[in-house]
Amino acid sequence: MDLTWSPEDEAFRAEARAWLEANVPRRPLPSGDTREGFAAHLEWERTLFDARWAVVSWPEEYGGRDASIWQWLIFEEEYYRAGAPQRVTQNGIFLLAPTVFEFGTPEQQRRILPRMAAARDLWAQGWSEPGAGSDLAGIRSRAVRDEAAGGWRLTGQKTWTTRGAFCTHLFGLFRTDPEAQRHRGLTYFLVPLDAPGVTVRGFERLDGDEGFAEVFLDDVFVPDTDVLGGVDRGWSVAMATTGSERGLTLRSPGRFLTAAERLLDLARSLPDGPGAHRDRVVQSWIDAQAYQLFTLEQVTALAEGRPAGAESSLNKLFWSELDIRLHETALDLLGPAAETDGPWSKGFLFSLAGPIYAGTNEIQRNIVAERLLGLPRR
Amino acid sequence: MRFSTAENDAALAGAVADLLAKEAGPEEIRAGWPGGRSERVDAVWRKLAGVGVAGTLVPEADDGLGLDENALPPLLTELGRSGLPVPAAETVAVGAPLLAAAGAPQLAGVLAGDLLLTASADPGAPVPFGTRADLFVLRTGEQLRLYGRDEVDAEPVGSADGSRALARVTAPPGGGLLLAEGPDAVAAAWRHGVLGTAALLVGLGERMVELTVAYVAERHQFGVPVGSFQAVKHALADAELAVRFARPAVMAAGWAQAAGDPGAAVRTSMAKVLASDAARLAARTAIQCHGAIGYTTEYDLHLYAKRAWALAAAWGGPSDHRELIARELDLTRVGRA
Numbered sequence: 085m086d087l088t089w090s091p092e093d094e095a096f097r098a099e100a101r102a103w104l105e106a107n108v109p110r111r112p113l114p115s116g117d118t119r120e121g122f123a124a125h126l127e128w129e130r131t132l133f134d135a136r137w138a139v140v141s142w143p144e145e146y147g148g149r150d151a152s153i154w155q156w157l158i159f160e161e162e163y164y165r166a167g168a169p170q171r172v173t174q175n176g177i178f179l180l181a182p183t184v185f186e187f188g189t190p191e192q193q194r195r196i197l198p199r200m201a202a203a204r205d206l207w208a209q210g211w212s213e214p215g216a217g218s219d220l221a222g223i224r225s226r227a228v229r230d231e232a233a234g235g236w237r238l239t240g241q242k243t244w245t246t247r248g249a250f251c252t253h254l255f256g257l258f259r260t261d262p263e264a265q266r267h268r269g270l271t272y273f274l275v276p277l278d279a280p281g282v283t284v285r286g287f288e289r290l291d292g293d294e295g296f297a298e299v300f301l302d303d304v305f306v307p308d309t310d311v312l313g314g315v316d317r318g319w320s321v322a323m324a325t326t327g328s329e330r331g332l333t334l335r336s337p338g339r340f341l342t343a344a345e346r347l348l349d350l351a352r353s354l355p356d357g358p359g360a361h362r363d364r365v366v367q368s369w370i371d372a373q374a375y376q377l378f379t380l381e382q383v384t385a386l387a388e389g390r391p392a393g394a395e396s397s398l399n400k401l402f403w404s405e406l407d408i409r410l411h412e413t414a415l416d417l418l419g420p421a422a423e424t425d426g427p428w429s430k431g432f433l434f435s436l437a438g439p440i441y442a443g444t445n446e447i448q449r450n451i452v453a454e455r456l457l458g459l460p461r462r
Numbered sequence: 463m464r465f466s467t468a469e470n471d472a473a474l475a476g477a478v479a480d481l482l483a484k485e486a487g488p489e490e491i492r493a494g495w496p497g498g499r500s501e502r503v504d505a506v507w508r509k510l511a512g513v514g515v516a517g518t519l520v521p522e523a524d525d526g527l528g529l530d531e532n533a534l535p536p537l538l539t540e541l542g543r544s545g546l547p548v549p550a551a552e553t554v555a556v557g558a559p560l561l562a563a564a565g566a567p568q569l570a571g572v573l574a575g576d577l578l579l580t581a582s583a584d585p586g587a588p589v590p591f592g593t594r595a596d597l598f599v600l601r602t603g604e605q606l607r608l609y610g611r612d613e614v615d616a617e618p619v620g621s622a623d624g625s626r627a628l629a630r631v632t633a634p635p636g637g638g639l640l641l642a643e644g645p646d647a648v649a650a651a652w653r654h655g656v657l658g659t660a661a662l663l664v665g666l667g668e669r670m671v672e673l674t675v676a677y678v679a680e681r682h683q684f685g686v687p688v689g690s691f692q693a694v695k696h697a698l699a700d701a702e703l704a705v706r707f708a709r710p711a712v713m714a715a716g717w718a719q720a721a722g723d724p725g726a727a728v729r730t731s732m733a734k735v736l737a738s739d740a741a742r743l744a745a746r747t748a749i750q751c752h753g754a755i756g757y758t759t760e761y762d763l764h765l766y767a768k769r770a771w772a773l774a775a776a777w778g779g780p781s782d783h784r785e786l787i788a789r790e791l792d793l794t795r796v797g798r799a
Binding site (some may be wrong): 087154348358367369378401458460 | 532671678696706716720723781787788
């Protein structure tokens with residue numbers, strides 16, 4: 085056990101902190117899940133990229149710093165601590181990129197990764213469909229072989245696509261073998277959203293932002309070079325990104341540590357202190373610390389070659405439910421002001437999505453019970 | 463940065479786990495209950511002493527293992543998991559290192575497992591193993607003093623967990639042997655007790671989840687294992703989640719104490735909150751998922767559940783520790799502008 089940072093890591097933290105303090109916009113940007121806000125966030129993404137902070141853990145040739153996973157954690161802590169803008173590029177960087185690194189051809193890596201890091205290509209996730217949510221293997225959107233053109237023709241509908249109306253590309257699963265059993269016969273495709281036959285319609289989420297989109301595909305041609313990880317192998321390729329979505333990469337401890345500090349500040353700022361809500365304020369703070377400690381152990385295992393696997397479901401359950409409790413506590417502290425527009429009410433509405441996206445918490449509890457505890461499936 | 467138990471500490475915990483798997487079953491726990499053959503428990507405790515358990519924190523020069531607080535979480539988690547009714551936190555974490563530091567002549571008997579040593583830093587509260595102990599570390603004011611069995615008056619007190627052997631102990635204030643004094647010494651002993659107890663609770667939580675998983679996979683209703691129902695799965699997933707998130711917090715508290723980290727007090731309180739709440743959730747979930755068999759004393763589950771309830775309240779309950787943290791986080795002052 086050693087919970088201190090090396091001098092190199094401390095130097096990395098100091099450099100990140102100094103840059104963020106000098107560059108994070110003083111006034112918060114409008115929500116990145118709206119059209120105007122998205123444009124402002126793209127400008128920020130390019131600022132990050134130019135200073136090589138967009139993808140710190142990636143190789144230098146793709147715009148990163150070859151930073152260790154520890155330094156990535158440090159960067160995330162500093163990023164949230166500085167109150168820096170949300171990452172509108174995150175679905176590409178944190179969900180697609182790990183899959184491209186693992187399954188992509190060298191040509192795909194060279195073509196996709198640098199443009200993703202520079203926020204020139206903006207990636208949206210195309211997994212859910214009107215009839216396939218938790219039951220992801222039930223997707224019906226299909227891809228039909230076009231031998232003459234050297235590719236596939238995609239038809240179907242994707243939905244709940246985050247920031248789909250503002251993105252340029254979609255990564256998603258399509259059924260290439262209609263005869264195969266559910267989890268087989270799926271293929272992972274990369275689709276430009278300006279391709280002929282694609283229609284995108286944005287719509288409002290619960291919080292009122294146009295953060296969702298549905299994507300209609302009508303005989304959209306995709307060349308063989310935009311198949312990721314092999315035809316009919318889409319399920320196992322896709323599962324590689326579910327781990328990162330549920331686990332560390334989307335929800336680093338930095339986010340909750342910062343939220344817990346803000347909660348303490350709020351509680352201390354009240355004329356009568358937290359009063360009857362004090363135990364819950366303390367518990368939120370404890371839980372944010374517990375989440376950090378859990379991830380430090382997990383990252384140690386990862387750094388020593390023991391990846392997390394089904395344990396990422398524990399992360400997802402913990403952070404998503406902590407996030408709601410923390411925001412509910414803040415709203416209680418605010419009293420009648422809770423309903424007014426502001427960061428806490430906005431954050432509360434956003435937190436309600438946590439137990440739904442990235443695999444509902446009901447599915448995560450099944451995974452914990454079946455894969456970690458070994459309970460019978462049926 | 464490396465969040466992982468060191469080899470030495472893991473080796474000790476592993477050796478203890480092997481020994482306990484062979485020597486400490488439910489029969490040994492029942493032997494610690496009133497009317498049981500408590501010499502069976504003493505025999506296992508002596509074997510544990512043989513691998514150095516009692517002297518974990520005692521310097522090698524005093525015939526201990528010379529390990530630091532990082533060794534406590536893995537070791538005491540195994541002792542907790544076994545349910546063996548012994549003053550594990552009181553001897554290993556609190557008492558033995560104090561006896562060593564004070565040069566108390568009784569240390570050799572404690573390290574050999576011949577003298578049963580208990581400790582309490584909570585004046586007025588019933589003392590665990592008070593009816594069975596040979597030696598008592600008790601706090602009076604800012605002093606920690608060591609008393610022998612014949613120097614104190616121990617009046618038995620009933621407990622949900624009969625193997626706790628509780629007693630209300632009164633000792634002459636000036637008597638016994640002074641082991642340590644001053645607020646720092648008292649606070650350090652207190653943190654040791656809290657840490658050790660938190661680790662025991664994690665082990666108990668793990669044990670109860672394991673027992674229940676095995677049971678619901680076997681038990682059939684409606685023609686299928688009850689463990690295949692989502693209501694049961696999700697309840698057990700929640701218990702597992704709580705226990706899994708308590709464990710690293712306890713390890714971090716051990717590190718903070720060993721490293722002399724300024725956050726050690728808060729980390730230790732945090733560990734106790736999480737471990738207490740996790741073990742209580744595991745106990746409640748385990749009883750519920752077992753159904754009526756879980757609500758009997760014939761079945762073993764109650765032995766672990768009752769220990770969990772006792773330890774959740776010992777060395778400061780979760781509310782006490784949240785209160786301590788609130789003070790550290792500057793949340794207790796009111797009426798400021």
